[in-house]
Amino acid sequence: DQQVKQNSPSLSVQEGRISILNCDYTNSMFDYFLWYKKYPAEGPTFLISISSIKDKNEDGRFTVFLNKSAKHLSLHIVPSQPGDSAVYFCAANSGYALNFGKGTSLLVTP
Amino acid sequence: DGGITQSPKYLFRKEGQNVTLSCEQNLNHDAMYWYRQDPGQGLRLIYYSQIVNDFQKGDIAEGYSVSREKKESFPLTVTSAQKNPTAFYLCASSYDMGRGNIQYFGAGTRLSVL
Numbered sequence: 001d002q003q004v005k006q007n008s009p010s011l012s013v014q015e016g017r018i019s020i021l022n023c024d025y026t027n028s029m030f031d032y033f034l035w036y037k038k039y040p041a042e043g044p045t046f047l048i049s050i051s052s053i054k055d056k057n058e059d060g061r062f063t064v065f066l067n068k069s070a071k072h073l074s075l076h077i078v079p080s081q082p083g084d085s086a087v088y089f090c091a092a093n094s095g096y097a098l099n100f101g102k103g104t105s106l107l108v109t110p
Numbered sequence: 111d112g113g114i115t116q117s118p119k120y121l122f123r124k125e126g127q128n129v130t131l132s133c134e135q136n137l138n139h140d141a142m143y144w145y146r147q148d149p150g151q152g153l154r155l156i157y158y159s160q161i162v163n164d165f166q167k168g169d170i171a172e173g174y175s176v177s178r179e180k181k182e183s184f185p186l187t188v189t190s191a192q193k194n195p196t197a198f199y200l201c202a203s204s205y206d207m208g209r210g211n212i213q214y215f216g217a218g219t220r221l222s223v224l
Contacts, residue, residue, distance in 0.1 A: 002152075004152070009150070032210045034212065036215075041198075041217075041220070042217055042218065043114075043116075043202075043215030043216050043217050043218050044153070044200070044215050045215070046212050046213070046214065049210065049212065051210065089152060089153070093210065093211065096166075097155050097158055097168065098153075098213060100145075100152035100153040100154075101152050102150065102151055102152040103152060
């Protein structure tokens with residue numbers, strides 16, 4: 001049963017605009033959330049994370065928001081750049097391993 | 111440069127054959143993991159190891175085996191019992207398995223069946 005869900009398989013955004021990638025989870029025991037970025041035929045690269053005791057974490061153009069009551073988190077990329085085009089995976093820490101969503105493919109067009 | 115090295119990049123398996131995927135890390139990480147990715151799917155955990163000489167089954171361990179004789183190495187064997195082995199295999203490591211552990215990934219091995 002999928003405990004981490006990314007319901008949008010793809011997203012297209014114009015360069016310079018904001019990209020918002022969403023993620024929902026079902027297990028209230030998850031206490032740490034991570035976002036990874038993946039290019040084709042490569043391994044995922046860690047992007048940003050957030051602890052469940054926080055509701056926001058920012059790193060440059062990337063901000064992750066966590067709404068624990070809604071079991072929802074989102075990744076904001078501002079401004080979006082063509083090099084951001086990749087698949088983004090949301091992951092949640094269950095204490096021994098990471099549970100991954102199926103990913104959202106982001107395309108940033110010039 | 112510290113990192114995780116997976117080899118080979120591409121691997122072909124014949125019917126009934128066992129194949130072994132290599133994973134080496136020089137990050138001095140205690141924990142290592144194997145994931146499988148299928149098209150349009152997320153990463154699913156095959157096996158993980160918290161420490162040398164210890165490993166545990168993940169969500170989809172059937173048809174796979176691992177060993178952890180050295181801290182740096184965590185090879186994965188895809189046995190003939192794995193009936194649908196075609197996938198992209200990813201190895202990862204992390205400092206430990208505690209809360210907030212960040213896993214770092216290798217470049218992956220793509221396995222296909224001849």
